[in-house]
Amino acid sequence: MADIMNGYGSEHHMNGAHGNGNGCHSNGNTSFTDSISNGHSTSNGINGAHRNGYLTYSDGKTSSPKMGSHNQEPYDLICIGFGPASLAIAIALHDQKTQARALFLERQPEFAWHSGMILPGSRMQISFIKDLATLRNPRSKFTFLNYLREKNRLVAFTNLGTFLPLREEYNDYMAWCASHFEDCVKYSQDVVSVAPIGEKPIQNWAVTSRDIKSGQEKRLAARHVVVAVGGKPNIPKAFPQNPLGPRIIHSSGYSSAVPKLLNDKNKAYKIAIVGGGQSAAEIFNDMHSRYPNSKTSLIIKGSALRPSDDSPFVNEIFDPSRVDSVYSMPAEVRKESIVQDRATNYGVVRLELIEHLYETLYHQRLQNPSEAEWQHRIIPLREVAGVEENKLGEIYLQLKNTRTGMVETTAGFDAIIIATGYVRNVHETLLKPARGLLEGKSCQVSRDYRVQFKEGAIAKNSGVWLQGCCENTHGLSDTLLSVLAVRGGEMVKSIFGEESHAVNVIENSVRKYTDAIVKDIVNGLRAKDGSNGQA
Structure with missing residues (x-):
């Protein structure tokens, strides 16, 4: 099963990146690009700061423009979001020594990838060879193996005899990669819009962001914009929206929010987890050890937890080369193909975890044949139809039987964990100011992820690209880690040419x-x- 990507640990930020007046640096020592260049701009009209004859990513000590000002030299590239997708682009830019002034804007205060689901002992679901560089350039300094070497753990890791690192370690690997580009990233920036500047054909885009700490809005210009903001929590309609409420938590914030809400590890809390996929099963399992006296219920729509299919032939779905064939399919054929392959990644659980959970429930059956009295239960064929809260703060769920349609009300819960995935439509909101330039009513992309605008609306050396929200056209791998190394190189080629x-x-x-x-x-x-x- 391919592992989930992004999250809003994906990508947002602002202000010109500063690096001791010398432009964007890698690890604070060497130039981000270290380009073999005399400092001249390329045929793509790429202009940038000069450093010892090299073209760098930042504008040195040049301060950011005031809100609404477009007098500054536009960036060659602004990436909205700095999660795995944008990080792979940064690495490809570095490896290919691309001459460009680039800036990454990230909403989070620091780099983090699914920090809410870094659970003890949880492992990756893809091989470490599918890291952020290896499949594109095995000699890159940003491979997982080189990370291990730099951390002095390469030999020790080989003794594990596994291709699946701990999720904690892989997160550290990506954070290590991200640390090399700190001068090109602005954190705590919530990008609110991407708007065209001037008349057709559009040559530059205004990227407006809000500083999460100060609330100040600023605007920068860029010739090329990549929107890679990841997904936002998918909240079932029965639950309150914005905000959820203090006792209802989405899985994306599980690790940080739950200890604050349930602060007594020995208390007999009543907890419900809603969802039938990997995250829901992992949380259900984690609760057993985190709160050993708790009473937990896993509520799923299906009749049973179902295993993911990660067999070798099926796993070829996630090969980078498969994207071409998926994109070239007729729309209806592609839609059917994606539906057929969903068991590789959606609403499924790794077999080892299913077997472990079944053993846990069987042990309860051994001690007490009455399932209603078990400490931990899986409640199948149910979907949440309503949510109520009493004066004591307990939450009651109205559960609808998906076969009979009958509705029943549960006993009160101290906390509800929603593990129902993500929706990936933030780009539609960000690009609303450019909607009149689109070919269709919504954003359509070409094979190279470039948003398709009306003919003549956009200059040839300008454009907008989408990442992590193109599953309907590029296949199931679009939101996953598997293709990032290769895709990062494709993005650089598409944006900056040969x-x-x-x-x-x-x-x-x-x-x-x-x-x-x-x-x-x-x-x-x-x-x-x-x-x-x-x-």
């Missing part, structure tokens, strides 16, 4: 030539010493 790729081709050719010379020298020395070995 120039960035050309640098890598030259470098690879030079490396091969140098390796050949070294090999000849070594073999020559061995021949001189009388050795028969070959390098």
